[in-house]
Amino acid sequence: MQYMLLIYNDPQxxxxxxTPAFQEIMAGFFAANARMKEDGVLRSxxxxxxxxxxxxxxxxxxxxxxxxGPFAETHEHLGGYYVIDVADLxxxxxxxxxxxSAHFGTIEVRPLMDYNPAS
Structure with a gap:
């Protein structure tokens, strides 16, 4: 099943x-990317x-x-996404x-619709 991981951050x-804290966050993103690639689940x-x-x-x-601008006025902004293919929620x-970003924002996990199921 494919899931989209939507990354929401509050810019404040x-x-x-x-800053060093920014570099640390980026290192965390690179590590997450590497792990998802190594595990074969990252689609985009x-x-x-x-x-x-x-x-x-x-x-x-x-x-x-x-x-x-975006339609909704919110404190958190959609900053990026991952699409992964895993067994379950x-x-x-x-x-x-x-x-x-889960430490200072929100990660929304949402299953993708499959309009082209295998025959």
């Missing part, structure tokens, strides 16, 4: 770029650029509307716990 709580994953680069789209009454949670 994450370590400042270039990337960090996202800041929310100030986002554009949201919706269609109302047949008209496309766009707006700068317990295994997905084990890998989610490797993500350093």
């Amino acid at each position: 709580k994450e370590p400042a770029y270039g 994953g990337e960090g996202l650029q800041g929310v100030e680069t986002a554009t949201s789209l919706r269609i109302k009454s047949g008209k496309v509307e766009t707006m700068d 317990d295994a997905a949670l084990t890998y989610a716990a490797l993500i350093p």
